[in-house]
Amino acid sequence: MNAVFFGILTILSLFIFMNLGKIKASKKQMDRDDRINWGSKRRSNVQQNREGSKIIEGSAEEVDDSAQK
Amino acid sequence: MSKHSALNTFGRSGNPAFTRNFENAETFSQTERMTLDGAVNKTAILLALCFGGAFAGWNVPALMVPGAIIGFVLALVTIFRSPAKAGSTAPFYAAFQGMALGGITVFAEMQYPGIGIQAIGLTFGILASLLFCYKSGIIKPTENFRLMIFSATMGIALLYLVSFIMSFFGSGIGFIHSNGLFGIGFSVFVVGIAALNLVLDFDFIEDGADKGLPKYMEWYGAFSLMVTLVWLYLEILRLLMKLRSR
Numbered sequence: 001m002n003a004v005f006f007g008i009l010t011i012l013s014l015f016i017f018m019n020l021g022k023i024k025a026s027k028k029q030m031d032r033d034d035r036i037n038w039g040s041k042r043r044s045n046v047q048q049n050r051e052g053s054k055i056i057e058g059s060a061e062e063v064d065d066s067a068q069k
Numbered sequence: 070m071s072k073h074s075a076l077n078t079f080g081r082s083g084n085p086a087f088t089r090n091f092e093n094a095e096t097f098s099q100t101e102r103m104t105l106d107g108a109v110n111k112t113a114i115l116l117a118l119c120f121g122g123a124f125a126g127w128n129v130p131a132l133m134v135p136g137a138i139i140g141f142v143l144a145l146v147t148i149f150r151s152p153a154k155a156g157s158t159a160p161f162y163a164a165f166q167g168m169a170l171g172g173i174t175v176f177a178e179m180q181y182p183g184i185g186i187q188a189i190g191l192t193f194g195i196l197a198s199l200l201f202c203y204k205s206g207i208i209k210p211t212e213n214f215r216l217m218i219f220s221a222t223m224g225i226a227l228l229y230l231v232s233f234i235m236s237f238f239g240s241g242i243g244f245i246h247s248n249g250l251f252g253i254g255f256s257v258f259v260v261g262i263a264a265l266n267l268v269l270d271f272d273f274i275e276d277g278a279d280k281g282l283p284k285y286m287e288w289y290g291a292f293s294l295m296v297t298l299v300w301l302y303l304e305i306l307r308l309l310m311k312l313r314s315r
Contacts, residue, residue, distance in 0.1 A: 018113060021112070023105070026206045035211070
């Protein structure tokens with residue numbers, strides 16, 4: 001009886017995990033301001049790279065060979 | 070519009086190798102992203118490997134110690150080396166850890182028959198119920214929640230480490246292994262913390278899929294879920310043994 005009860009509980013739980021796990025969490029869970037920011041380290045690295053990079057903004061111009069002559 | 074027709078035809082670089090690579094990069098960014106389906110499927114693969122390892126450990130209990138040591142080393146490699154390698158280390162971790170769990174369960178079963186299936190049932194029962202609580206928004210993990218669980222987990226790890234070191238000198242922290250009320254209360258607390266770590270794993274996977282992290286993070290998410298499940302199973306087994314020994 002013990003094995004049957006816990007065996008069914010195991011199979012049922014795995015079935016729930018396999019199906020429920022693939023469904024997106026509710027809006028109540030996802031649309032919150034106080035969510036954990038898991039990518040904070042990664043994002044700060046990206047920001048650091050952006051700040052450290054030398055990007056010169058400007059518009060591209062075509063060089064006309066005949067004008068130089 | 071450029072007066073050079075080659076630029077209009079091939080873009081700024083006419084090199085077909087560059088053009089092909091850019092197309093590939095775009096395809097890569099769209100398809101090689103972490104998804105919930107992928108993470109759940111990879112967790113199922115790791116669970117299957119763990120059950121396979123447990124079957125081996127159950128039949129050959131001598132595999133318990135090497136399985137535990139190799140599994141521990143693989144866990145450290147996966148966590149501290151690179152999450153990108155999780156696809157190659159996590160399956161071996163699951164198999165070796167399964168061997169250790171199979172061996173441990175055999176010894177527990179010898180003392181208390183039927184305890185193994187109880188611990189497995191409760192572990193997966195907690196997994197399913199907490200997944201439902203997380204998905205429905207009943208439990209909302211926040212930064213404070215993460216800080217609290219992380220501190221408690223580190224505290225427990227430190228306590229176990231001190232107890233392990235003290236055991237070499239013939240001493241130990243008695244209450245954490247006792248079957249008295251304090252010992253059982255401690256085990257209940259540890260089971261609770263291990264279970265709440267599952268919520269953090271769910272949130273990590275959900276957040277990763279939402280932000281479209283690289284595909285290999287599916288393996289890392291499945292691995293972190295697996296580590297928590299192994300810990301939860303061991304703590305539930307320990308709690309049940311304490312309760313049965315009274």
